[in-house]
Amino acid sequence: MRPLILKGHERPLTMLKYNSEGDLLFSTAKDSTPTVWWTSNGERIGTYRGHNGAVWSIDVNNDSTRVVTGSADNSAKFWRAETGECILTWTHKSPVRCVSFSSDDQFVFVATAMLMGQSSEIYQYLVDSESLEEASVPIRTFSGHSATVTRVVCHPTEKTLISTGEDGTVRKWDIETGRNTETVTIHQKPINDLQLSKSGGQLITASSDFSAKILDFRSLKVLKTFLTDRPVNSAAISPILPHVLLGGGQEASQVTTTGDRAGRFEARLFHLIYEDEIGIIRGHFGPINTVAFSPDGLQFASGAEEGFIRLHNFDEEYFQASYN
């Protein structure tokens, strides 16, 4: 396969997100401009201008009309996806680490970092309403985190929310009451990424402790563990094959001390059931910060520390090969 290289960002990538149909790819980086791309040809459609710092997170609603972004400039912004017009800005007291739509697009969850003397909180905003005043104040706050929240994911059908922290914990919250119903510590180091499986039944975590784990959404039980020899920055589950994609690499601060071979900057495919490594896909020359499968499973995107996004369309061979 000949990947498309998207060079719109000048700083390390932080998050990639496909919309629900898979024709758009949203990307954020440590420069201040979230960007949207066509996934078919890698064409840049537009950038969302307005942030003043690194953008940590992005999410898009189900019909791809609204986008929410969270930035280290202490703000989260709500955008019109098609025009790049900012509808609303929520200002917080510390950097925003993660933003997420609820599964019904009614709410937006904004998680702030534990920095500058502030505790880490998740704020819930109602964005479905007509009046902006109503949308600009949080209707609920989920507090009680012991470390910065890194990812927030909403269950597709139930009223539950899952958050992961830099202390390796996974917490389950009741959206209706705002209560923390369950907490499990499954990693020794920060959890960097949390993604849902296509069915929504499982979650995959990626941690700096060199492993990725698959959890059952309901029970938060660890079902599978994938071990590597480098910090894992991002993990995704293929929607059509029993495969898991891990992106990682040695920490950015140590990259200059070694060559790219030693850095292990490749994306790694693992078998979901057998937990075995299937293969690797090389190409990046910095640690991969984020990976995502397209919803049809025919493509995946990876974004790395060097500021490039690579869009890979899988070859026919990939779907025909057997790994048993």
Added chain:
Amino acid sequence: MATSSVLPTTKPVVREWADEDDFSNKLPPLEEWYDEEGLKHVVEYHFNEENKLVKTTKVFRVKKETKQVSKSVAERRHWKKFGDCQRAPPGPEPGVTAVSLDDVSIEYKRGEESEGEEDLKAKEQKDIQKMLAMQRFKRRLEERRAGVANWAQLMALKAGAQRDELEVPSTNANSANTGKYVPPHLRGGGRVSSDSSYTRDDSATVRVSNLSPNTTESDLQELFHPFGNIRRIFISKDRHTGEGKGFAFVAFSNREDARKCIEKLDGYGYDHLILRCEWAKPSENKRGQK
């Protein structure tokens, strides 16, 4: 949807001095046409750094692919560009989107056959070593049970020899009487018996230091065997990491060989380090303390 493959050819056009005024500010218009083979030709003009007019002819093979998409996706195809690329023409921007020059493929984790073979060999060797160690241990147990000093005596006993005929060390008999275990090296009143297989003759052993941590036994075998028959090689390794500590002992059968070896290899450059070879210090004291 159209995908294009680009085959650009650049041909600078040398201008006549008389044309200078005509083209100094404005560029000739862009030309596009399809030839009879269905190839699309695009001719563009621009000024290069030396302010010379450059004509670029690009030939595209246009392939139309029809893909069925949902209504909302089809509607989104009409989105206009916004933000930083608002003014960019339709289509991928040249500096932003690129097709990877090299073909990337999934490197499947195959070749396990060869790896497996190596693993098997190593495993086999380990198994043999384990088996031998087990055998030695069993022999020692049997020796102790029979109250003899070594295997040969035990064999002789089995062959029908009388116990009195054998030179059973008296201490051994004592230990059997008291029922207390006495370590082999302490049998005989703590003196180191010369006939015991537990003592090592260190007189022909060379201590090699300043080795690189990843030196293996076979490396040393290769390096030292020209000097004579080697009885054993011991590389000191860290117990936890398994990494070499940087020194090793090489025991020769012959003291003369060891001397030659020290003469030649002391100060020898090996694996970018300078080796140091000396006589191994006898470690009798240490053993005596145990």
